[in-house]
Amino acid sequence: QEVVRQEEERFAQTLDVGMEKIEEFFTAQGRQAQGRAIDGKFLFTLYDTYGFPRDLAEEVLQDAGWRVTDATEVTWKREMDAQRERARAGAAFAAEEGGDGSGLYHRLAADITPVQFVGYETLTSPARILALVDGTDGLRRVTEVAEGAEVEVILDRTPAYAESGGQMGDTGALVGRNGRGEIVDTYYRGPKLLVHRVRVSSGGFREGEDVAVSVESPRRQGLRQHHTGTHLLHAALRKVLGSHVAQAGSLVAPDHLRFDFSHGAAVKDREVEQIEDLVNEQVQANVQVTRQEMDLDEALRSGALALFGEKYGQRVAVIRIGDFSVELCGGTHLDQTGQIGLLKVASEGAVASGVRRVEAVAGPAALAAVARQERALKEAADILKISPGDVPQRLRKLVDEQRALEKQLQEMEARLARSRADELADGARQVNGVAVIAGRVDGLDAEGLRTVVDRLRERLGSGIICVASVQDGRANLVAAVSKDLIPRFHAGRLIQEVAKAAGGSGGGRPELAQAGTKELGRVDQALQTVYEFVGRVGG
Helix, strand or coil, X not given: CHHHHHHHHHHHHHHHHXXXXXXXXXXXXXXXXXXXXXXXXXXXXXXXXXXXXXXXHHHHHHHCCCECCHHHHHHHHHXXXXXXXXXXXXXXXXXXXXXXXXXXXXXXXXXXXXXXXXXXXXXXXXXXXXXXXXXXXXXXXXXXXXXXXXXXXXXXXXXCCCCECCECCCCEEEECCCEEEEEEEEEXXXXXXXXXXXXXXXXXXXXXXXXXXXXXXXHHHHHHHHHHHHHHHHHHHHHHHCCCCCEEEXXXXXXXXXXXXXXXXXXXXXXXXXXXHHHHHHHHCCCEEEEEEEEHHHHHHCCCEEXXXXXXXXXXXXXXXXXXXXXXXXXXXCCEHHHHXXXXXXXXXXXXXXXXXXXXXXXXXXXXXXXXXXXXXHHHHHHXXXXXXXXXXXXXXXXXXXXXXXXXXXXXXXXXXXXXXXXXXXXXXXXXXXXXXXXXXXXXXXXXHHHHHHHHHHHHCCCEEEEEEEECCEEEEEEEECHHHCCCCCHHHHHHHHHHXXXXXXXXXXXXXXXXXXXXXXXXXXXXXXXXXXHHHCC
């Protein structure tokens, strides 16, 4: 069981990182791909660097409209071959200063005593600069930096939390005797080298200099609220949906949280309400949040959930929230759940097969979300000239009325379509012994146009049909060939010829095809090519 548990932890961490990278990919490339090819190099990076399964990555991307193509496979194979060559060459940590920096960070991690993190107890601390890394012209260690530079600073101690376990890194300030800088991020280089990215705003800094470090307090408070909220949310998910729920990824930001979890079914609205209510019951109870360090074995025996899939040391931190939640966690948390104020679920949905995502806001962000909802409700009530409490009932009534009107409209359009179809059928021409209908029925949507074609099929029996309809600045065309004529005529080839004449494009099956164009002035002339096509092909 212990081996299985550890494997589950590692896989959960893999999913966490992989989904983060896919989200970054969507942000850069656009979520809806409309048939674009998946980059094999991106797939390989997910697999090789982060251990994310290729088939799962493809599933997530294909759900968003991306496609696996020959180019995807070629690029994947090229990257795989290159990796094998690098492995044979023993390229690990071969880079020197000025290259990708891996050699530099490797040496720094080996030479420097691990940074002492004091951020659980305080947001300010004296510190000494142990190293400065400049990335202006390749990554290199420098002894001093001046105003305007943006560098990585390694200190002997810091209250700033480095991004890990889903929690974003702290920001803050670095102040020395002759300089001041803004800490814009805090993160790890490798498994244990904690660095601060600092933008020098005035003066400068030198290696070995004593400085004062401070963390941006409101931002840290937001992170604490959302991290403690994440633990409550995880526990509530397990209580409502079942103990099978396991973390599959997370993000803790100052103004929101995102939590991915394993669950094979859709979460009902009622269940979301139950989860939110359970969390806020704990918030209102103002339960004490405790952090205790203990041996890993002791922590696991106490029932603590190991969520991150990280390589834990012998000593671990356990975050306990009354008897509601107990987890291994190295993040920063509140002292009491009441400091969350309120947690509000913003959304819930599927992100992959068997993986779902819930997003939520806590503290001031939750109050702001509620205020926005109240404003929207009041605006709706003002528009309807009713009280806010009557909005749902009135909306249901309006929706029912709209549906009834839409149904009446559809029935009228269907009658009109049948009538127009009968008119077209009466005007059918004989071309080489084949009944041919080509005409326009404007103002119909795609469904209405298909109704006309179906009606014409019934009336005509044997023949060829091509009907166009102009609506909202676009013309749709549908062509149909009766079954007895399919050996001689192909609706797909017919519609391609008509579409070309109309300045559009289309295609389809032998018996039914469709096309579209925005060049409305060419539609009538294009319909005449139907007769030419039948005369030429059937002659």
